[in-house]
Each structure stands twice: as C-alpha cells, then as structure tokens.
Amino acid sequence: MDNAELRQYILNFSLDDGPHSNQGYNRVLLQLFGYAGHGKSSFINSCKYIIDDGEKFKEHAEPENIQSKGGKTMIREAYVLTKSITIVDNRGFSATDSFQRAEIYAQLGNFIPIGEKVTWTDNYIAMMNRLEDAELNPNYFDFIVPILIYSADYDLKGTQREELKTFLENCERMTGIFPIIVISKKESGVVKNIKKMFNLMGSKVIIPIENFTMEDHDKTQGKTEKILTIIHKALEEVRSRLREKRNSVDDRVQQKKFLLEYIYNADQEKKEKQWRIEEINRRDEEMRKEKSGSCRIL
Known part of the structure; x- marks a missing residue:
C-alpha cells in the first residue's frame, strides 16, 4: 500500500468487518508504554498530525524530555484517531x-x-481497593494493542533488559498481542543493535521512526509511511485475533486474573524482602551483643 491507501485503510477500519463481527468490542485502544521521556507524547502528536491530515502541526500531548529526569505524563490521557481507534498516553516508568x-x-x-x-x-x-473501584464500572469494550516506545539514545542495562523482556511477555499474556516496538529518535542511536536486542526478547514488529515536532513537521513520504505503518500493523493484529471466536467479557476476566495474581506475588515479594532485612538486622544485633559481652569478660 502507498501512504494514501494506508491512511484510507486506517480511517475505514471497523471492528464489525471481521468474520464474527466485533465480538463485544467497540473500539481499538492503542496502549503506549515505555520509559519516562522516551517520546510517547511525541508519537501521539505525530499520529494525530498524519491521521487528521491538517496542514498545521499541533501538540495535542505535551512532549516529554528524557533529560528532564522523567516524562510529563501523570494522567492516562486518551486521544481519538478515528471513530474506531483511540490512542492512550500511559504514565512512563x-x-x-x-x-x-x-x-x-x-x-x-x-x-x-x-x-x-x-x-x-x-x-x-x-x-486492591483501586481494583475494586474499577470493577464498579468494568470496561469490556476495548480491544487492547500494546505499543512500546523506546528511544534510540537510551542505553538499557543488563538487569533492565531482563525486566523489559518479562514486561513484554506479560503484555502478551494479558492482551494476546506481543507489543509493537517503536524506536523513536532513530537518528540518535545505533538502531541495528537496538533491533537485535528486541529481536532477542521475542519482538517481531520493530519500527524505527523520527517523530514530527513543532520544529520539524514537514510531511516527508518516509516519515509519514512509518507512522501509518505502525497503526496499520496494530490493526492487522486486531483483525488476526478477531478471526478467532472470542468474548470480550472472558478476555477481561483473564486480564483481571493475571493482575490479581501479579499483585499477590508482588506483596509476597515485598514481605519476603522485608523479612530478609529484619533477619539480617537481627543477626547483626546478636553479633553486636556477643562481641560486647566478650569485651566485658576480657
């Protein structure tokens, strides 16, 4: 597809077009995740700029700055791309x-x-209280596609790589879709090495981009194609899953089970860590008392 065809495909996309209709879903939710300041908000601005097809670039989401020691997004904000597609800026970690x-x-x-x-x-x-509050008005209607935004100028350390690999795998467990990887600021880093890193983590769709910005928003064919391709890949994932018979309520139940199990394990991990600290402190105190007693005898 050329850029015009890609854009038209996105604008015309409907969850009702599958062989089993929408199966309880009424919109696609493109969930953006990533380290704080890696460009989630800038990617949203780029998507809006291309899909809305306006001449004037607008900052719908305030861009993040990796040098500012964290991103600016604190509230989950949603931005409508089409009648069927919404993109969400989640808090960076x-x-x-x-x-x-x-x-x-x-x-x-x-x-x-x-x-x-x-x-x-x-x-x-x-x-747990927050989870109970959320279930007062449960959302069964969003088909979730996770998208990880990763800046090419970021050096991910060994332990962070393992954590990120687990995060990507758990995203697939929750949604049934392995996250699409978007490498932002592709001109500022060694993209080849980053793509290899994500390949080893199990990623299949990895797309390097340069976002449109207030300073640089000329709609070149190459930059436009990359943005459209990311959204197109996400929608193709949705179409693939909807060829199977599924149920939006059952999917939500499975997501809740995963989260409850994860919260329980996190609590157990915290308690075990605290127990180890207390045990070390107890032994140190015993050794201190023994040493003090020995000194008095001498």
Whole structure:
C-alpha cells in the first residue's frame, strides 16, 4: 500500500468487518508504554498530525524530555484517531519494583480509568481497593494493542533488559498481542543493535521512526509511511485475533486474573524482602551483643 491507501485503510477500519463481527468490542485502544521521556507524547502528536491530515502541526500531548529526569505524563490521557481507534498516553516508568510493574499492568488492562492520575504505590490494600473501584464500572469494550516506545539514545542495562523482556511477555499474556516496538529518535542511536536486542526478547514488529515536532513537521513520504505503518500493523493484529471466536467479557476476566495474581506475588515479594532485612538486622544485633559481652569478660 502507498501512504494514501494506508491512511484510507486506517480511517475505514471497523471492528464489525471481521468474520464474527466485533465480538463485544467497540473500539481499538492503542496502549503506549515505555520509559519516562522516551517520546510517547511525541508519537501521539505525530499520529494525530498524519491521521487528521491538517496542514498545521499541533501538540495535542505535551512532549516529554528524557533529560528532564522523567516524562510529563501523570494522567492516562486518551486521544481519538478515528471513530474506531483511540490512542492512550500511559504514565512512563523508570527503574521498576514489583508493585510499580503491577501499576503498569493495571494501566494496560484499563483497571486505572482513562483520565485518572497514576500514582506508584507499594501498598497491597490500596491497589486492591483501586481494583475494586474499577470493577464498579468494568470496561469490556476495548480491544487492547500494546505499543512500546523506546528511544534510540537510551542505553538499557543488563538487569533492565531482563525486566523489559518479562514486561513484554506479560503484555502478551494479558492482551494476546506481543507489543509493537517503536524506536523513536532513530537518528540518535545505533538502531541495528537496538533491533537485535528486541529481536532477542521475542519482538517481531520493530519500527524505527523520527517523530514530527513543532520544529520539524514537514510531511516527508518516509516519515509519514512509518507512522501509518505502525497503526496499520496494530490493526492487522486486531483483525488476526478477531478471526478467532472470542468474548470480550472472558478476555477481561483473564486480564483481571493475571493482575490479581501479579499483585499477590508482588506483596509476597515485598514481605519476603522485608523479612530478609529484619533477619539480617537481627543477626547483626546478636553479633553486636556477643562481641560486647566478650569485651566485658576480657
């Protein structure tokens, strides 16, 4: 497809067109994730610029800055691309512990409502209460496609790579779709090495891009094609899944089961870590008392 055909395909996409109709879904939710400041908001602006097809570039989402020690997105914000497709800017993460990762999965499964502030917590009861609140008005209607935004100028360390690999695998467990990888700022890093890293993590769709910005928003064919291709790949994933018989309510139940299990394990991990710290402190105190007693005898 050329760019005009890709754009038309996206604009005309409907969940009702599958062999089993929409199966309970009424929109596609492109869920953006990634480290803070890697360009999720800039990618949204690029998508809006191309799909809306206006002449004037507009910053719908305020761009993040990796040098500012974190992104600016604190609230889950949704941006409508078409009548069937919405893109969501989720809070970016940094170094993550188990509870922060649970919060990320809660965003992924829409257990933190759109428009609500995302606050990292290490409190089991608070997380369970939030989950109960979300279930007062459960959302069974969004077909979720995870998209990871990763900046080419970022150096991912060994332990972070393992954490990210697990995150990608868990995204697939929750949604049935392995995240599409979007490498932003492709001119600022060694894209070949980054693509290899994500290939080793199991990624099949990896697309390097340069986002449109207020300073550089000429609609070149190459930049436009990359943005359209990412959205097209996401929709093809949806079409592929909807060829199978599925049920939106059952999918939501499975996502909830995964999240409940993850929160429980995160709580157990926290308790075990605290127990180890207390045990070390107890032994240190015993050794201190023994040494003190020995000194008195001498």
